Amino acid sequence: xxLGQFWTTVLGVSFGVxxxxxxxxxxxxxxxxxxxxxxxxxxxxxxxxxSSGIIANRxxxxxxxxxxxxxxxxxxxxxxxxxxxxxxxxxxxxxxVSNSSFPASNNQAAILHAQSLFFLPxxxxxxxxxxxxxxxxxxxxxxxxxxxMTVALVGxxxxxxxxxxxxxxxxxxxxxxxxxxxxxxxTMGSVSLSIFFITLLVLGRQNEYYCRLDFLWKNxxxxxxxxxxxxxxxNRVLLENVLPAHVAEHFLARSLKNEDLYHQxxxxxxxMFASIPxxxxxxxxxxxxKEGLECLRLLNEIIADFDDLLxxxxxxxxxxxxxxxxxxxxxxxxxxxxxxxxxxxxERQYLHIGxxxxxxxALVAKLDAINKHSFNDFKLRVTEETSLVLQTLGYTCxxxxxxxxxxxxxxxxxxxxxxxxxxxxxxxxxS
Numbered sequence: 001x002x003l004g005q006f007w008t009t010v011l012g013v014s015f016g017v018x019x020x021x022x023x024x025x026x027x028x029x030x031x032x033x034x035x036x037x038x039x040x041x042x043x044x045x046x047x048x049x050x051s052s053g054i055i056a057n058r059x060x061x062x063x064x065x066x067x068x069x070x071x072x073x074x075x076x077x078x079x080x081x082x083x084x085x086x087x088x089x090x091x092x093x094x095x096x097v098s099n100s101s102f103p104a105s106n107n108q109a110a111i112l113h114a115q116s117l118f119f120l121p122x123x124x125x126x127x128x129x130x131x132x133x134x135x136x137x138x139x140x141x142x143x144x145x146x147x148x149m150t151v152a153l154v155g156x157x158x159x160x161x162x163x164x165x166x167x168x169x170x171x172x173x174x175x176x177x178x179x180x181x182x183x184x185x186x187t188m189g190s191v192s193l194s195i196f197f198i199t200l201l202v203l204g205r206q207n208e209y210y211c212r213l214d215f216l217w218k219n220x221x222x223x224x225x226x227x228x229x230x231x232x233x234x235n236r237v238l239l240e241n242v243l244p245a246h247v248a249e250h251f252l253a254r255s256l257k258n259e260d261l262y263h264q265x266x267x268x269x270x271x272m273f274a275s276i277p278x279x280x281x282x283x284x285x286x287x288x289x290k291e292g293l294e295c296l297r298l299l300n301e302i303i304a305d306f307d308d309l310l311x312x313x314x315x316x317x318x319x320x321x322x323x324x325x326x327x328x329x330x331x332x333x334x335x336x337x338x339x340x341x342x343x344x345x346x347e348r349q350y351l352h353i354g355x356x357x358x359x360x361x362a363l364v365a366k367l368d369a370i371n372k373h374s375f376n377d378f379k380l381r382v383t384e385e386t387s388l389v390l391q392t393l394g395y396t397c398x399x400x401x402x403x404x405x406x407x408x409x410x411x412x413x414x415x416x417x418x419x420x421x422x423x424x425x426x427x428x429x430x431s
Contacts, residue, residue: 066137074134124192130152138211145204250262270386271329273327275327309363314358318356353389381400382416383412395416
């Protein structure tokens with residue numbers, strides 16, 4: 001429009017104000033990024049930083065600026081058409097005076113009049129570009145775009161077909177000897193605007209459809225990824241409940257065949273079987289305990305309390321092996337590198353046995369309330385070799401006698417006294 005129309009004061013002022021307004025909106029929107037790149041920002045520009053943050057984080061300021069920007073562009077497309085009469089008055093009298101002495105003055109005046117209106121088609125092009133500007137904002141709601149373009153189309157058609165129809169008719173009559181509907185500037189301009197209006201509506205609707213579809217796909221992908229991560233964590237927890245942590249990591253970190261097995265040899269390992277006495281007699285299936293579900297719920301709570309103890313740092317060396325009915329199996333001394341135990345001092349090699357005893361006492365403390373109500377007597381029983389090691393660590397043991405141990409035959413066993421005062425020797429060794 002600036003290149004095709006005569007330069008006037010109104011044209012310069014209007015486009016200057018529009019340019020400054022759009023530049024100010026652009027500055028406010030990108031002030032946060034600009035100030036973020038600069039190392040030294042003045043305190044007087046702090047309001048620009050806050051304004052940019054509000055626009056970036058809140059939808060209503062963005063929508064308001066979008067409407068204002070689009071309104072400025074749509075208005076400037078036809079704003080100068082309302083000042084055409086003034087420019088015509090400055091051109092036509094000059095043409096009449098300069099041609100008053102010639103017999104063909106009317107034809108020359110018509111030609112000069114047509115030349116003074118050669119820029120009228122550019123107004124229609126500007127209107128089309130104004131409609132296209134509504135499609136630049138891809139993230140704006142489709143209904144808002146349709147409302148803005150509908151208002152603009154109605155306003156443009158009102159100007160072309162009603163308020164300034166005579167100006168466009170003069171242009172068509174002078175330019176064409178036999179004006180027709182295909183040569184009528186106002187009619188074809190209105191048709192062109194309508195075609196672009198429909199095309200932009202279709203493109204806007206298609207763009208919003210794909211944006212919504214992309215959002216749904218991303219949301220679905222995010223949920224599926226969270227589900228996969230949850231399942232991976234759950235599988236890791238389940239695997240670590242069955243295997244030691246370093247063994248589980250060994251299988252998770254590599255893609256091994258089913259026949260590839262993991263094995264390590266340890267010289268000194270402490271294994272504990274913590275059984276709940278008379279649980280088989282306690283377990284009954286009746287209507288009172290919901291066919292045994294209440295008994296299983298109690299057993300599950302007990303085992304869950306045992307598992308909670310493993311999360312304590314002092315019991316980090318205890319590995320839960322498995323549960324066999326009402327028996328809880330755990331082990332210590334299963335280090336990631338078996339050769340580490342040989343590099344340690346002899347006193348430190350047996351510290352994991354003391355850790356297992358402490359863990360056993362913690363299990364007894366967890367079940368103290370059950371002991372009092374059910375009159376069960378939980379005692380820690382060990383072999384003779386283990387009792388000798390525990391006595392060096394400060395524990396006191398009482399001989400139980402010869403007991404038949406499954407898989408081992410008759411062995412001399414000992415009770416580990418719960419009420420004891422451990423000597424300072426272990427603390428000195430640990431330090």
